[in-house]
Amino acid sequence: MDIAAYMADxxxxxxxxxxxxxxxxxxxxxxxxxxxxxxxxxxxxxxxAANAKDLESGRSSGLDEAMLDRLELTPARVDAxxxxxxxxxxxxxxxxxxxxxxxxxxxxxxxxxxVPLGVIGIIYESRPNxxxxxxxxxxxxGNATILRGGSEAIHSNQAIAAxxxxxxxxxxxxxxxVQVIRTTDRKAVGELITMPRFVDVIVPRGGKGLIExxxxxxxxxxxxxxxGICHVYVDSHADPEKALAVAVNSKTQRYGTCNTxxxxxxxxxxxxxxxxxxxxxxxxKGVELxxxxxxxEILTDVTAATKEDWATEYxxxxxxxxxxxxxxxxxSHINCYSSQHTDSIITENYTRARRFLTEVxxxxxxxxxxxxxxxxxxxxxxxxIGISTDKIHARGPVGLEGLTSQKYVVFGDGHIRx
Amino acid sequence: MDIAAYMADxxxxxxxxxxxxxxxxxxxxxxxxxxxxxxxxxxxxxxxAANAKDLESGRSSGLDEAMLDRLELTPARVDAxxxxxxxxxxxxxxxxxxxxxxxxxxxxxxxxxxVPLGVIGIIYESRPNxxxxxxxxxxxxGNATILRGGSEAIHSNQAIAAxxxxxxxxxxxxxxxVQVIRTTDRKAVGELITMPRFVDVIVPRGGKGLIExxxxxxxxxxxxxxxGICHVYVDSHADPEKALAVAVNSKTQRYGTCNTxxxxxxxxxxxxxxxxxxxxxxxxKGVELxxxxxxxEILTDVTAATKEDWATEYxxxxxxxxxxxxxxxxxSHINCYSSQHTDSIITENYTRARRFLTEVxxxxxxxxxxxxxxxxxxxxxxxxIGISTDKIHARGPVGLEGLTSQKYVVFGDGHIRx
Numbered sequence: 001m002d003i004a005a006y007m008a009d010x011x012x013x014x015x016x017x018x019x020x021x022x023x024x025x026x027x028x029x030x031x032x033x034x035x036x037x038x039x040x041x042x043x044x045x046x047x048x049a050a051n052a053k054d055l056e057s058g059r060s061s062g063l064d065e066a067m068l069d070r071l072e073l074t075p076a077r078v079d080a081x082x083x084x085x086x087x088x089x090x091x092x093x094x095x096x097x098x099x100x101x102x103x104x105x106x107x108x109x110x111x112x113x114x115v116p117l118g119v120i121g122i123i124y125e126s127r128p129n130x131x132x133x134x135x136x137x138x139x140x141x142g143n144a145t146i147l148r149g150g151s152e153a154i155h156s157n158q159a160i161a162a163x164x165x166x167x168x169x170x171x172x173x174x175x176x177x178v179q180v181i182r183t184t185d186r187k188a189v190g191e192l193i194t195m196p197r198f199v200d201v202i203v204p205r206g207g208k209g210l211i212e213x214x215x216x217x218x219x220x221x222x223x224x225x226x227x228g229i230c231h232v233y234v235d236s237h238a239d240p241e242k243a244l245a246v247a248v249n250s251k252t253q254r255y256g257t258c259n260t261x262x263x264x265x266x267x268x269x270x271x272x273x274x275x276x277x278x279x280x281x282x283x284x285k286g287v288e289l290x291x292x293x294x295x296x297e298i299l300t301d302v303t304a305a306t307k308e309d310w311a312t313e314y315x316x317x318x319x320x321x322x323x324x325x326x327x328x329x330x331x332s333h334i335n336c337y338s339s340q341h342t343d344s345i346i347t348e349n350y351t352r353a354r355r356f357l358t359e360v361x362x363x364x365x366x367x368x369x370x371x372x373x374x375x376x377x378x379x380x381x382x383x384x385i386g387i388s389t390d391k392i393h394a395r396g397p398v399g400l401e402g403l404t405s406q407k408y409v410v411f412g413d414g415h416i417r418x
Numbered sequence: 419m420d421i422a423a424y425m426a427d428x429x430x431x432x433x434x435x436x437x438x439x440x441x442x443x444x445x446x447x448x449x450x451x452x453x454x455x456x457x458x459x460x461x462x463x464x465x466x467a468a469n470a471k472d473l474e475s476g477r478s479s480g481l482d483e484a485m486l487d488r489l490e491l492t493p494a495r496v497d498a499x500x501x502x503x504x505x506x507x508x509x510x511x512x513x514x515x516x517x518x519x520x521x522x523x524x525x526x527x528x529x530x531x532x533v534p535l536g537v538i539g540i541i542y543e544s545r546p547n548x549x550x551x552x553x554x555x556x557x558x559x560g561n562a563t564i565l566r567g568g569s570e571a572i573h574s575n576q577a578i579a580a581x582x583x584x585x586x587x588x589x590x591x592x593x594x595x596v597q598v599i600r601t602t603d604r605k606a607v608g609e610l611i612t613m614p615r616f617v618d619v620i621v622p623r624g625g626k627g628l629i630e631x632x633x634x635x636x637x638x639x640x641x642x643x644x645x646g647i648c649h650v651y652v653d654s655h656a657d658p659e660k661a662l663a664v665a666v667n668s669k670t671q672r673y674g675t676c677n678t679x680x681x682x683x684x685x686x687x688x689x690x691x692x693x694x695x696x697x698x699x700x701x702x703k704g705v706e707l708x709x710x711x712x713x714x715e716i717l718t719d720v721t722a723a724t725k726e727d728w729a730t731e732y733x734x735x736x737x738x739x740x741x742x743x744x745x746x747x748x749x750s751h752i753n754c755y756s757s758q759h760t761d762s763i764i765t766e767n768y769t770r771a772r773r774f775l776t777e778v779x780x781x782x783x784x785x786x787x788x789x790x791x792x793x794x795x796x797x798x799x800x801x802x803i804g805i806s807t808d809k810i811h812a813r814g815p816v817g818l819e820g821l822t823s824q825k826y827v828v829f830g831d832g833h834i835r836x
Binding site for chain 2: 019022023096102104106108110113115117118200201216219221239241242245246248249253335344357358359361362363364365366367368369370372373374378379380390391392393395396397405406407408409410411412413414415416417418
């Protein structure tokens with residue numbers, strides 16, 4: 001198979017379909033989403049059979065349990081895909097919204113209209129439900145999509161693609177508005193991220209390695225989501241109860257998520273009082289602590305942290321703890337080691353909260369709230385295609401708006417420039 | 419000179435300065451702008467002397483007149499730089515603006531705060547006044563800047579840089595907040611566009627060749643401004659007077675600008691009536707017409723257009739003319755040949771205007787207005803760093819907002835996620 005030629009076809013078909021999707025009405029796009037939900041519900045057996053194939057070959061090729069778990073399409077996960085489609089259909093349509101319409105001294109009227117980006121390429125790993133999640137957000141926002149899932153999920157993804165195609169055609173939209181790449185050849189990814197003529201933006205979803213590789217090689221803009229090294233800073237003016245609740249929740253509510261706290265910073269002024277309480281709470285939860293020298297003076301049973309610990313996303317019940325010289329120490333540590341994902345200050349002091357908000361350069365900055373709130377649903381975006389750790393285009397949780405652009409619209413009455 | 423080492427120093431200094439600028443108040447940044455204006459006014463002799471050096475070596479190295487003209491810093495251009503600085507100082511500060519603040523069901527309060535991008539690299543050609551223009555917009559929007567001007571303007575740019583340094587230090591800001599690269603070695607550009615650690619975005623200003631080269635080689639996001647192949651479509655429902663006024667103004671108000679019309683599209687239904695009127699008006703202005711076959715049937719004295727004409731940005735008194743099959747023909751021609759810069763429809767028909775606005779995929783879409791209005795000042799942005807023909811991050815005229823990003827701010831009261 002000539003991968004370059006195949007991908008060029010896929011790209012051209014996506015580009016053509018994008019025009020049709022961009023012109024389609026809200027009702028038509030919602031119909032496609034709801035019809036896909038129906039199609040998935042009707043195809044549970046086919047989905048199970050296709051997924052069984054993937055699981056079988058996954059086992060025989062020795063995928064680990066975590067991988068196999070992500071690969072599995074349980075009935076509950078199919079339900080979730082169906083529910084997700086209905087939720088996305090129920091979201092307000094961002095496309096066509098006109099804002100900032102003003103009259104200019106020249107007499108022309110200028111505003112901005114929200115429009116789709118065009119063609120969005122999604123590259124992801126084993127979880128097949130991402131196929132529906134990503135496609136539904138791109139479709140709702142008026143874009144065409146090219147999806148490249150993990151090769152181990154190829155049968156499941158094709159079965160899901162068939163349901164998407166059914167939904168699209170029932171709504172009268174071109175089936176090519178959502179294409180799932182049919183080959184598992186890695187060359188296809190290389191082509192996908194180097195076709196600016198056909199692809200407007202790439203959204204990679206998966207491990208840091210995947211995203212770094214794609215960002216390095218892409219010739220198309222990439223909405224990246226790198227690691228989440230999140231901090232909670234307990235200020236000397238913190239309410240101890242809030243500090244304990246937020247710190248424990250930020251670390252232990254889930255260990256494997258990017259908005260989980262990885263480093264706890266404590267103001268030296270209160271370290272000796274509050275660190276033992278925090279350590280006790282974390283011990284109860286079975287979290288291993290790794291402390292700086294000053295932490296070790298207070299918590300004698302804690303292992304010493306190395307420089308790497310400050311730059312590590314554990315995604316595990318391990319927490320780095322550092323005693324810092326007040327707010328300035330906290331901000332400089334965060335701006336040095338944070339992945340600019342999410343950082344939170346615990347304080348009752350207005351001025352320190354205000355400074356933390358302004359001076360911490362992260363995509364989400366919080367006061368007296370758990371870092372676990374950094375999430376598209378919690379923020380009210382309705383859905384989330386990822387969390388951008390970039391500053392360009394989209395920053396933080398990326399919802400439908402992040403998959404759109406704005407063009408200027410100008411109304412005149414024969415106006416000319418003089 | 420070790421260019422890589424030098425640029426790494428420049429980058430690190432810019433990164434450090436960016437933190438100080440981002441934290442500075444509106445008043446301080448405005449003071450730096452106004453102090454720079456004073457410094458330029460006081461340094462007119464030094465500027466003239468430095469510019470004379472550049473002009474002299476330019477002449478001896480055989481630069482053409484157009485190039486020498488762009489290179490020259492006339493007293494009027496110095497006045498314009500000073501006035502520009504005062505205008506930028508008077509613009510509202512985008513930084514720190516908090517929008518969309520809402521309470522979520524969880525009880526947290528979520529909003530978005532506008533923040534600087536960080537370090538912006540500007541690469542431009544011979545015009546030294548760009549040094550002040552670009553630096554002032556980046557500074558106003560809280561960013562640090564690294565400027566790389568044309569080597570032929572090195573003395574002028576260094577003289578301007580000295581004034582910027584004076585203005586910054588008078589306001590108590592680090593002089594490295596604006597750095598003009600001291601070497602003319604082309605390697606410096608290669609380094610500048612491949613330092614993601616130190617540079618957040620590159621804004622190239624200049625010819626298509628420069629911008630394509632930079633976009634191809636950059637490892638940093640680029641806000642590109644490629645060519646402007648702009649269209650005016652005269653619909654069969656057009657008011658002939660408005661059609662003539664807008665078409666003539668779009669082409670002839672200035673020939674060398676990116677928002678100048680390069681192709682005129684005429685609805686076949688009215689071609690035989692209106693083309694002779696348009697041709698007469700353009701003949702008066704000395705504009706050469708190049709027509710499609712159907713145009714030639716109506717305008718017998720016009721030369722035939724080739725396929726290349728539809729894809730050419732003349733920047734000259736030449737205009738391609740095509741008779742199209744109504745609105746659909748116009749939209750498909752535009753979406754095929756337009757550079758997605760600016761396109762305008764002349765019509766009194768509501769439905770056709772509405773369709774044109776929705777279906778033409780360009781950064782500025784107009785009804786009954788001259789394409790020449792596509793400009794940051796005309797749109798009320800106050801100033802313009804360029805006109806983006808991209809869809810990512812910024813589209814169309816890019817003002818201060820395009821040099822910023824938004825981060826999420828979350829206010830809680832010990833809220834945890836359950």
